[in-house]
Amino acid sequence: MPDQKQILSTLKEYFGYDSFRPLQEDIVNSIFNGYDNVVIMPTGGGKSICYQLPALLLPGITLVISPLIALMKDQVDGLKANGIQAAFVNSSQNENEQQEIYQKLLNKDIRLLYVAPESLSFLDSLLSQIEISLIAIDEAHCISSWGHDFRPAYTQLGYLKSRFPDTPLIALTATADKATRQDICQQLNITNATQFLASFDRKNLSLEVRPGNKRIEQIINFLENKPNDSGIIYCLSRKTTEMLAEKLQGQGFIAEAYHAGIPHEKRAKVQESFINDSVQIVCATIAFGMGIDKSNVRWVIHYNLPKNIEGYYQEIGRAGRDGLPSATLLFHSYADVVQLQKFATTSGNQEVQMAKLDRMKQYADSLSCRRKILLSYFGELIEEDCGNCDVCKNPPSFIDGTIIAQKALSTVARIKEEEPIGTVIDVLRGAQNAIVLDKGYQRIKTYGIASDISWRDWQQYIIQLINQGYIEIAFHLNNKLKLTKLSKKVLFENEKVHLANLTELEKIKEKTVLQTKKVSSNTLFDKLRELRLNLAKEAGIPAYQIFNDATLKEMEKVRPMSDDEFMQISGVGKMKMQNYGYQFIKTIIDFSAEKTKKKKTNKNKGNSHKETLNLYKQGFSIEEIAQERKLAQSTVFSHIMKLYNDGEDIDLKQFVSNTDINSIKKAKETLGNPDTLKPYFEHFEQAMDYNTIKLALAVLEERN
Structure with a gap:
């Protein structure tokens, strides 16, 4: 078992965090001790790190069972962005791609392998040839018919414990009541598993319920002070998603519909655009969202009443995963109840579904603290009212x-x-x-x-x-x-x-709307978010995979202006510092200089590049300049690129080998001259960093 120092240094190097969140450390240690675990942790609580970190320190491969192709791809992209070797196998790949992954597994070049439950049988012979150190079953509620998202393929996963009896197994989900938790343990053959139940209290989510009249008008008012924030609107019917997206587009919002009736390619494009922040709002049926790990969703609206509290909790949990304040709004009407009643009568377990619908309705109609009702459903009792729901903010007379x-x-x-x-x-x-x-x-x-x-x-x-x-x-x-x-x-x-006095309630709501303030769009946070989006487009990855909003907010508050200070920010790891540190530090310095108008700051900033230029002219290499000036090599590299782009006489060829230039040239032809750096990065399997790729491309462009 690795010592605590090694565990914490791995956490910082690959994930950018100096310390664990509640329960994470206990779960990680339990895995290293060889125990089975069931983890119930709300969306955004940090479930993934519980198995991703051990995967880096265990000798063999970590096998992750995941229900959706989009979820696997998102997780694997995020791991690669952090410098972690990961791959997935599913039906979206051709045979050659899969064979390439199998060979890497045999060569021990992969730490985490993501697989859909339906694909496990195809890997049977391969699993006998590799060392599996940990098995993680994500979205484990799918195994239980008591759960809200039952998947028949999950019920076959019980054989994994029989086949790998000495390998620790961890089952993870964001939502499971007591009956579901027991079912998970029994079906996975881990009845002695240690159960970790994190608090379900997502304090950063405000909870609000409104009657479902004039919903579109209310939604447009709700969005007035959220001009750039991402959000999801969940609807019961496909027709409603399309109607709503069209109405919002007419109001100038970048909105798209998403439901199972839309062709797969278009659905994938909508999801990708939302993840990459080029679509602001998705109007969707409940099919959307399970497969994404987007941390900066700032609000979630339910256009209709959900069919149960588990589904509602998981869907609102897609907001504010970075821990920043986020809003949730639920509309409900009598017509919704009638419609959901019909759905329940056609389900396999009508009695259970009806009981869960009743609980959902009680939540929506409540005139007492909503968070108390929500948490009590999952067996968590709080004494004080939350102060962050509509009932607490405006208690009825x-x-x-x-x-x-x-x-x-x-x-x-x-x-x-x-x-x-x-x-x-x-x-x-x-x-x-x-x-x-x-x-x-x-x-x-x-x-x-x-x-x-x-x-x-x-x-x-x-x-x-x-x-x-x-x-x-x-x-x-x-x-x-x-x-x-x-x-x-x-x-x-x-x-x-x-x-309840409805007239008074209405007056309070009107007053609340009038007091709403417009959000400033010229803050340092906005500048950092703009930079993040540009870097993401250049690298061909989702913006939040560079840094999440919480990390940007900390940068805005702390304003790090040196490499050492930047590394102290939560969410900044070694590879992120290397690839992006200079650009963010420069943006912070530029913003501070502009706001304070201190000539000294501007002077120092200008001198910094000149000092690098002087050392370059004396024949120093990037490594020597970095050592001389006590800067990170990535910072010196950025100076060199800026000086080159500003027209200084810089010979880029001395900073990149002919071998790398030729490799990039061949890759450029093979890949069809891609617009972003990510295809090159993946082509070289992360063996060549982004800075070297940029240099080689600049040299090739100069030659042309």
Whole structure:
């Protein structure tokens, strides 16, 4: 087992972190001790490091079972960006590509291998020829029919423990209630596994629920102070995703639809554009998001009520994975409940699905702290209200709703409990539509008795009465409203009913909207984000794989202006420093100089390049200049490139060998002259760094 110093130095070198998050260190040590583990850790809590770090220090290969092709590719790209040898095998590759990976595995050139459960059988003979030190099963809830995203192929994974009894196995998921956790352990044959349950409390996510009226108008208002932030809008139907994307495009937003009916190539393009920050908003069915690791999603909206709390929690968990404040907004309506009810009746385990839908509805209708409800569902109890949900921010005042309740309950009784909520409200408000007139409801005593209350407010009041147990919905009888035993106490025994004051709630919400401030778009964070996007396009990788928003925010706060200071930033590892350090430091220095207008800063900045130029003219190499000036070689290299681009007489050929230049020339022809550096980087299997590639390309361009 490696010592703690080695573990922490590996964490910093490859992942850029100086310390572990809660539970990570215990999980890593448990793996090194050879134990099986079940890890329940919210999205963004750092599950991946729990097996990726041990993979670097264990002697053999770490086998990772992952459910989606996009998820594998994203993980592998991120690992490679950190200088870690990883690969995936799935149906998207041809035979030659797979054979190349198999050979690397036999040569021990790969540390982590990602595989879909369906592809495992094809690797059977290969698994006998390589040393497997760790097996990781990601999205482990897929193995359980109690889970919200059941995958039949996962149920065959139990044989792995029988085949590799001495290899530690780690099962990981972001969402699993008690029944699902037990099922995972039994089906994977790891009944003695150590269970690690991280807190489900994502404090950085604000929680808000609104009635589903004028949703598009509300969404556009919600986005007013988020002009550049990425977000996802989840919808129940494909048609809604397309309609919504079109409406948002009409308002000037860069939005795209995503659902299973869109051709695979277009779906892949939408996902890639979203990951690379060239599409701001994706309007999607629940098929979207599981396969991405984008850390800077700043908000998630649910256009419709989700079917269960697990799915809702996982989907809102795609926001704020970098730990920065992020917003979630859920719309819900009675129509959503009816639609989800129909879905549940056609599912294999109707009773379970119905119970979970009821819990979801209770969450949406709640007039108490939403985070308490969410956390209690996963068995985590908190005493204090969260202060970061709409109920906590704007606690409702209550009115004496006894007369309102009596009017509603009396109407339900007089129409003999034969109608759904909409017709009950129409009778109360004195509507003259076909249903009311054909059935003679205009002749009952309570017809039009409460026309002074709006249709929407009546809907809210009746939902409150349902939540308080005075009325129930008979889903199996076309959603007719039925009276309960409690309703008799209100009608005949003068029991008092307290209802939330909807008028006050509306005023508070309007006030909140008016107080919303526009976000400044000329901050250092914006400059760093712009630089990150340009570097990402150049390298052909997603922007967040260079640095996530939390790392940029720390740079904005700390303002590192030297290599040593930059290395102290959380998320900056050895390879990231080498490839990107100079550009970010320069941007920070330039921004500070511009803001403070200190001549000294500008002078030093200009002198820095001149000093490098003077040493170059004296015949010093990049290594010697770096040593003389106590700078990183990447910083000196950037000076040289800038001096060259500014027209100084620099002979780039002395900094790059003819062998490397010729190698790049051949690669350029083979790859078809790509626009970014990433294809070259991958072509040489990371053996040639980005700086050398840039130099060689510049020399070739000069020759032309």
